[in-house]
Amino acid sequence: MILLGKPYVSDFLVKTIRENKFPVIATKHAREMVQEENLNWISEEDAVAQIMKNKESVIYSNSENNIQWLQENASGSLLPGQIALFKNKIRFRELIRTSFPDYFFIGVKYADLRDIDPENLKFPFIIKPSVGFSSIAVHKVDNSLEWHQVLDDIEIEIEDAQDMFPKEVIELTEFIIEEFIDGEEYAVDCYFDKEGEPVILNILHHIFSSAKDVSDRVYYTSPEIIEKHKDKVQDFLQMVGRKALLKNFPAHLELRITKEGRINPIEVNPLRFGGFCTTGDLSFYAYGINSYEYFFNSKKPDWDKIFLTRRGKQFNLIALDNNSGIKVKEIESFDYEALLKNFEKPLDLRKINYKVYPLFGMLFTETVVGKNEEIDRILHSNLKEYIEVKGELVNATDS
Structure with a gap:
C-alpha cells in the first residue's frame, strides 16, 4: 500500500502507481494531492484491516507528513515503534551506540x-x-x-x-x-526485503559549497560511486536492520564515509526514499531503476548490466532552496527558463510552490564525470540571477 501526502507527489510516482495498480490509501491529504479517480484507491478502514491482518504489510510513504496516520492506524504492527526510533535522532544514536562506542x-x-x-x-x-x-x-x-x-x-x-x-x-x-564527522557525505536509498536483507537502490554523493554549508543543494550519483561504496554500505545496513528488526521497510539514509572507508551514520529516514520524490525518481533517470516497483516487487538491481550503458555519466539532483536572502513576500517570480539554459542536459524540472515551502524546485541533470563547471556554479549560487523582485530584477553580480 502507498500513503501519499504533502508536500509533493511527482507525476512519475503517480504514473508508477497507475501502471502497477498499487493500492493507495484514500486519506484526505492523498485525495488533495492526487485528484485522479483512475487509481487503485482503498479506504482507510480497509487499509487498517489489512495492516491488522498482516503485521508485515508492505507500505511506502512519499512523505513524513504521513507519520501521524501510521502512528494512529498501524498500532498492531512494528511500524510505529520503528518510525519513532529513526525519527528521533537521539534514540537512533542509542540504538547503534555499541557499534560506535566513541x-x-x-x-x-x-x-x-x-x-x-x-x-x-x-x-x-x-x-x-x-x-x-x-x-x-x-x-x-x-x-x-x-x-x-x-x-x-x-x-x-x-x-x-x-x-x-x-x-x-x-x-x-x-x-x-x-x-562533527570527518569524511564525505552520502545519501542511500534502500529497502529491507521480507527476510530483512537490505537492497541498495542508489548511492549519492552530497557535496557542499564550504565547510559551513549544511544545505541540500547538490547530490549526484554515478557507477563509480556505487561500485566504490556499495559493499561497505550493505554491511552497515545489515547491522541497522538486525538491531531494528526491519522487514518490508524502505528507507533513505544520510551517512559520512571517512578516507579510510569507515561509515558513520547521520540519520535514517523511515518508509520513504528522498523527500519531495527526489532520489527515488532520480534512480529511474539515472539507472532505469523504478525504486517503487523494485520495493513492492522485491527486485534487486543488476548493477553490472546497468552500468554497461552508464559509464562516464553523472546524474545530479539539485535542490533550488531559497538561499537568496530575499523574503518570499518580495519575490514576483522565478525564471525557470533562464535556469535551464545554464545546464547542458536537464532531465526533469519539478517546480515547487516557494510561497509555501523554502525552495523553488528540484532539477535533475546529466553531466560527464569530471566535467563539473555547471554543478560548481549552481552549488555556489544564491539564485538571485533567476529571481524577479516585485518592481525590479535582482542584480545578480553578487551570486
Missing part, C-alpha cells in the same frame, strides 16, 4: 540551549532538531565564539518552520548536539 552526542531541550556553557562542548559539532527534516535548524559550530550566533539563527529558523511541517516531521522542543 561517538559523542547529547540531547538537550531547546529551552535549555542558552544555559549550556560552550566551553564544555567538544568542537567542532553539529546541532540539529532531534526530530527534523531537510537542513532546517541544522548548524555546524566550529568554536565557542559562534555558539550564541548559531542559537540566534536557530531561533529565527524555528519561527519560519513551525507552520510548515507537522510535529511528527519536525519537533523543535529537543535538539541533539553531536560530534
Whole structure:
C-alpha cells in the first residue's frame, strides 16, 4: 500500500502507481494531492484491516507528513515503534551506540540551549532538531565564539518552520548536539526485503559549497560511486536492520564515509526514499531503476548490466532552496527558463510552490564525470540571477 501526502507527489510516482495498480490509501491529504479517480484507491478502514491482518504489510510513504496516520492506524504492527526510533535522532544514536562506542552526542531541550556553557562542548559539532527534516535548524559550530550566533539563527529558523511541517516531521522542543564527522557525505536509498536483507537502490554523493554549508543543494550519483561504496554500505545496513528488526521497510539514509572507508551514520529516514520524490525518481533517470516497483516487487538491481550503458555519466539532483536572502513576500517570480539554459542536459524540472515551502524546485541533470563547471556554479549560487523582485530584477553580480 502507498500513503501519499504533502508536500509533493511527482507525476512519475503517480504514473508508477497507475501502471502497477498499487493500492493507495484514500486519506484526505492523498485525495488533495492526487485528484485522479483512475487509481487503485482503498479506504482507510480497509487499509487498517489489512495492516491488522498482516503485521508485515508492505507500505511506502512519499512523505513524513504521513507519520501521524501510521502512528494512529498501524498500532498492531512494528511500524510505529520503528518510525519513532529513526525519527528521533537521539534514540537512533542509542540504538547503534555499541557499534560506535566513541561517538559523542547529547540531547538537550531547546529551552535549555542558552544555559549550556560552550566551553564544555567538544568542537567542532553539529546541532540539529532531534526530530527534523531537510537542513532546517541544522548548524555546524566550529568554536565557542559562534555558539550564541548559531542559537540566534536557530531561533529565527524555528519561527519560519513551525507552520510548515507537522510535529511528527519536525519537533523543535529537543535538539541533539553531536560530534562533527570527518569524511564525505552520502545519501542511500534502500529497502529491507521480507527476510530483512537490505537492497541498495542508489548511492549519492552530497557535496557542499564550504565547510559551513549544511544545505541540500547538490547530490549526484554515478557507477563509480556505487561500485566504490556499495559493499561497505550493505554491511552497515545489515547491522541497522538486525538491531531494528526491519522487514518490508524502505528507507533513505544520510551517512559520512571517512578516507579510510569507515561509515558513520547521520540519520535514517523511515518508509520513504528522498523527500519531495527526489532520489527515488532520480534512480529511474539515472539507472532505469523504478525504486517503487523494485520495493513492492522485491527486485534487486543488476548493477553490472546497468552500468554497461552508464559509464562516464553523472546524474545530479539539485535542490533550488531559497538561499537568496530575499523574503518570499518580495519575490514576483522565478525564471525557470533562464535556469535551464545554464545546464547542458536537464532531465526533469519539478517546480515547487516557494510561497509555501523554502525552495523553488528540484532539477535533475546529466553531466560527464569530471566535467563539473555547471554543478560548481549552481552549488555556489544564491539564485538571485533567476529571481524577479516585485518592481525590479535582482542584480545578480553578487551570486
